[in-house]
Amino acid sequence: MAVYTEVTDEDMAAFLEGYDLGGLLSCKGIAEGVENSNYLLHCEAGFFILTLYERRVAEADLPFFLGLMEHLAERRITCPQPVKNRKGVALGRLAGRPAVIVTFLDGIAVRRPVAQHCAMIGEGLARLHDAGSDFTITRANALSVDGWEPLFRAAEMRADNVLPGLAVAIADELSYLERHWPKHLPSGVIHADLFPDNAFFLGGKLSGVIDFYFACNDMFAYDIAICLNAWCFEPDMSFNITKGMALLDGYQRIRPLTVEESEALPLLARGAALRFLLTRLVDWLNVPEGALVRPKDPIEYVKKLRFHQQAQSARDYGLLK
Amino acid sequence: MAVYTEVTDEDMAAFLEGYDLGGLLSCKGIAEGVENSNYLLHCEAGFFILTLYERRVAEADLPFFLGLMEHLAERRITCPQPVKNRKGVALGRLAGRPAVIVTFLDGIAVRRPVAQHCAMIGEGLARLHDAGSDFTITRANALSVDGWEPLFRAAEMRADNVLPGLAVAIADELSYLERHWPKHLPSGVIHADLFPDNAFFLGGKLSGVIDFYFACNDMFAYDIAICLNAWCFEPDMSFNITKGMALLDGYQRIRPLTVEESEALPLLARGAALRFLLTRLVDWLNVPEGALVRPKDPIEYVKKLRFHQQAQSARDYGLLK
Numbered sequence: 001m002a003v004y005t006e007v008t009d010e011d012m013a014a015f016l017e018g019y020d021l022g023g024l025l026s027c028k029g030i031a032e033g034v035e036n037s038n039y040l041l042h043c044e045a046g047f048f049i050l051t052l053y054e055r056r057v058a059e060a061d062l063p064f065f066l067g068l069m070e071h072l073a074e075r076r077i078t079c080p081q082p083v084k085n086r087k088g089v090a091l092g093r094l095a096g097r098p099a100v101i102v103t104f105l106d107g108i109a110v111r112r113p114v115a116q117h118c119a120m121i122g123e124g125l126a127r128l129h130d131a132g133s134d135f136t137i138t139r140a141n142a143l144s145v146d147g148w149e150p151l152f153r154a155a156e157m158r159a160d161n162v163l164p165g166l167a168v169a170i171a172d173e174l175s176y177l178e179r180h181w182p183k184h185l186p187s188g189v190i191h192a193d194l195f196p197d198n199a200f201f202l203g204g205k206l207s208g209v210i211d212f213y214f215a216c217n218d219m220f221a222y223d224i225a226i227c228l229n230a231w232c233f234e235p236d237m238s239f240n241i242t243k244g245m246a247l248l249d250g251y252q253r254i255r256p257l258t259v260e261e262s263e264a265l266p267l268l269a270r271g272a273a274l275r276f277l278l279t280r281l282v283d284w285l286n287v288p289e290g291a292l293v294r295p296k297d298p299i300e301y302v303k304k305l306r307f308h309q310q311a312q313s314a315r316d317y318g319l320l321k
Numbered sequence: 322m323a324v325y326t327e328v329t330d331e332d333m334a335a336f337l338e339g340y341d342l343g344g345l346l347s348c349k350g351i352a353e354g355v356e357n358s359n360y361l362l363h364c365e366a367g368f369f370i371l372t373l374y375e376r377r378v379a380e381a382d383l384p385f386f387l388g389l390m391e392h393l394a395e396r397r398i399t400c401p402q403p404v405k406n407r408k409g410v411a412l413g414r415l416a417g418r419p420a421v422i423v424t425f426l427d428g429i430a431v432r433r434p435v436a437q438h439c440a441m442i443g444e445g446l447a448r449l450h451d452a453g454s455d456f457t458i459t460r461a462n463a464l465s466v467d468g469w470e471p472l473f474r475a476a477e478m479r480a481d482n483v484l485p486g487l488a489v490a491i492a493d494e495l496s497y498l499e500r501h502w503p504k505h506l507p508s509g510v511i512h513a514d515l516f517p518d519n520a521f522f523l524g525g526k527l528s529g530v531i532d533f534y535f536a537c538n539d540m541f542a543y544d545i546a547i548c549l550n551a552w553c554f555e556p557d558m559s560f561n562i563t564k565g566m567a568l569l570d571g572y573q574r575i576r577p578l579t580v581e582e583s584e585a586l587p588l589l590a591r592g593a594a595l596r597f598l599l600t601r602l603v604d605w606l607n608v609p610e611g612a613l614v615r616p617k618d619p620i621e622y623v624k625k626l627r628f629h630q631q632a633q634s635a636r637d638y639g640l641l642k
Contacts (some may be wrong), residue, residue: 009432025427025523028361029352038362040349043429047368106346106363110330202346 005037005052007095018085019101021045032058032197035213038099040071040104047104048197049084050219051096057213059098064089065212068132068189075131075139076085077124078208080105090172107200108186108208115246118231120206121199121251123229125191128209129220129255132189141192141273145181148174151278158285164296166281170274173305177271182219190223191215195230219312221261224251228302228317245318262319273308277301326358326373328416331535337417339406340422342366351637353518356534358418361425368403368425370620373418378534379484380419385460386533387421389453389510392411396452398445399427399529428521428528436567441527442520446512446548449530450541450576453510462513462537464596466502469495479606483619487602491595494626498572498592503585505541511544512536516551542582545572546589550597557567558624583640587632594629598622 015233020046030038030049037052053062066082073081080102082090082155092099101102152170159167161278191198193214200208224247232243251257257265280298287295311317328336337345343365351359351370369467374383387403394402401423403411413420431438462468474490480488512519514535521529545568553564572578578586601619608616632638 006432009429023524024429024520025430026425031350031352040351042368047363104347108330108345108348111327112330200347207431244597 004094005054005097006283007039007052011095012136014042015092015099016041018087018092019083020086021083024180026207033316034245041101042309049080049104050094050099050101052094052099052211054097057098057175061139062091062098062151063101064137065215067137068135068212068215069102071135072128072131077128077131080208080210085114086280095112105200105208105210106151107202107216109197109199111196112200112232113196113243115240116204117196117199119246119250120201120241121194121231121292122224122226122247122252122256124199124206124209124250125194125223126251126254128191130186135189139216141218143192143214143279144218145177145271146220148274148278148289151282155278159281162281162284163302166302169302170277173270173274173309177267177274180267181271182260182267185219185221185261185264186258187217187219189215190218190220191227192218194223194227219261219268220255221262221264222255222268222272224248224257225265225272226275228265228269229272229301232317233304233307237300239304239307239317241318242315243318245320248314248317248319258320262314265314265317265319266308269311269317270305270308273301273305276302325395326416326418328360328373332416336420337362337364338412339408339413342369342404342422345506346371349523354482355571362422369399370425371415371422373420374534378419382534383410383412383419386536386560387539388458389456389533389536390395391425392456393449393452396429398452399426399531401531409475414436424519424530426531428523430518430520432517434517434541434552434564436561436564438517438520438522439564440567440571441522441551442515442548443545443568443573444545445520445527445530445571446515446563447572447575450509451513454618456510460496460537462511462539464535464600465539465543466498466592469595469599472603473612473636476599476602476606480602483602483605484623486633487499487623489578490623491598494591495574495593498588498595502592503581503588504543504584506585507579508538508540510536511541512603513539513544515544515548517586540582540585540589541576541591542585544568545578546586546590546593549590550593552621553638554625554628558621558628560625560628560638561635562639564639566641569635569638569640575581578640583635584639586635586640590632591626591629592639594622594626598626602629618627 024043026042028040030040031037035056038051043047072079083101084090090100102283110162131290152174156167189298198211228244229245232240234240277298283295284298345364349361349394351361355621356377359376360371362369362371390400393400404422405411411421466633473495477488519532546569549565554563555561601617604616605619
């Protein structure tokens with residue numbers, strides 16, 4: 001949850017004057033997202049979300065993120081839509097930060113997904129991969145294998161404070177993944193952060209996807225591996241193969257995996273677990289004074305990583321074919 | 322800001338089934354209030370606020386708070402209205418806590434009030450005092466002079482860590498106020514926490530008042546003294562007499578002060594400053610591990626208290642008659 005940046009009344013009024021949304025009727029900080037400040041705006045034109053981009057989101061990447069949301073919506077992927085101001089521009093500045101108003105998207109994020117949710121998320125992810133295939137802007141994945149070493153360096157000295165032996169375990173895993181990371185799997189635009197927080201359901205269907213601020217160009221199967229990590233473990237960190245099966249089956253109903261993708265799945269799942277382990281570890285070790293955000297526990301991903309290290313093949317995730 | 326209690330999907334669905342609000346379309350934690358968990362609900366019937374009552378709000382007091390909001394609305398004071406479930410009851414339970422759905426109230430809380438806001442708040446406070454005069458439930462003010470001693474005891478040993486000499490300064494003030502606190506001033510239902518956070522403005526008018534969870538029966542002039550503390554100091558903690566004049570004049574347009582009330586104003590302002598100094602000090606010294614709330618600075622009220630200690634009469638607050 002996060003509202004980092006406070007906006008003065010005058011700045012807010014001046015910012016909104018640039019839009020055709022009518023008068024502001026209400027503005028409430030919402031406890032959502034850990035990277036940005038989010039406000040729910042009630043304007044005469046309706047309800048909207050105002051996002052102020054904080055650390056980790058590079059301003060140069062915003063045209064990619066905003067363009068992607070428009071591109072996907074044109075291809076019937078339901079996601080928030082950037083609202084353009086009177087000059088036809090979606091990206092503005094407010095309180096010294098890049099700022100965007102997007103449409104308010106109904107839907108409920110499930111806290112405890114069941115297998116049916118996993119099936120819908122698998123299918124939705126495949127549709128998203130298809131829909132992004134003709135998006136022309138590209139963005140490298142800064143948090144793929146090349147980005148893990150610098151993250152590890154930032155956390156290495158204090159990693160053992162979190163869990164004895166963690167620094168060596170990460171160094172070994174990193175070394176292994178750097179040597180074996182696949183290079184030629186089918187790639188395109190991936191969401192790269194499709195956790196249960198970022199998927200909305202309504203009436204028993206996936207109703208929308210939000211938070212595209214880690215989206216990038218990378219291997220499709222890596223996005224599946226992220227979802228296996230995010231959706232298919234139980235609270236005790238055991239892997240639920242029924243959920244994995246549902247997710248992979250849902251995905252393949254839209255886009256069947258190649259043999260190479262299937263074979264790479266355990267390795268990609270290791271990489272995905274290490275990626276979230278590293279970012280959580282860095283956040284855990286660097287909670288700023290007076291922080292309003294409780295960092296997520298990195299240990300969760302140590303346990304998930306151990307599962308992946310034991311996996312023999314994609315069958316261990318529920319892949320049937 | 323606060324979302325303390327997480328609600329499971331199943332509990333939320335079961336809770337809402339008791340209401341005639343249609344299906345739930347969206348639920349977002351909102352960063353508002355420091356005492357309770359608040360969610361913005363979008364139901365088929367519209368937008369609502371769901372409040373889960375946490376510490377400091379005694380369940381036995383909820384009928385007073387909810388009844389008061391209904392009573393005031395019937396007398397044209399705009400405030401959130403408790404929504405009754407199918408059994409005709411507003412107070413429910415969710416996630417082990419007392420829970421209430423209230424109507425969503427449009428309006429903008431001003432961050433930096435100007436004199437015009439103070440005039441409107443003065444007038445609004447007097448209208449609220451009038452509207453509450455025939456409310457039949459009563460609630461003693463647990464945070465009046467008798468409640469300050471226990472608060473002080475909870476903070477005394479560590480008060481000097483916040484500011485050297487603070488413990489003695491508070492003890493002296495407390496002793497003075499206990500000896501001089503007035504007993505027979507006009508009393509009734511007061512808001513007792515009408516800070517800028519809790520007043521909404523729209524179209525240049527006071528459009529609504531929220532957060533009645535400190536409301537109680539006490540002296541009307543004490544409520545004015547709270548507002549003088551909350552609305553009329555500048556960020557450097559200097560008192561803005563133009564704002565004080567506007568607030569007092571606005572109040573007296575609706576309900577003129579008695580001579581006794583005017584004379585008591587400096588003393589009541591001292592008491593109000595000490596009350597917020599003490600609760601902030603206790604909060605400051607007792608931030609729980611992993612807290613998501615940044616406590617408010619008690620020093621602000623040390624400075625305000627010093628101003629009040631120097632005040633000679635109500636004229637020093639801008640009272641003209």
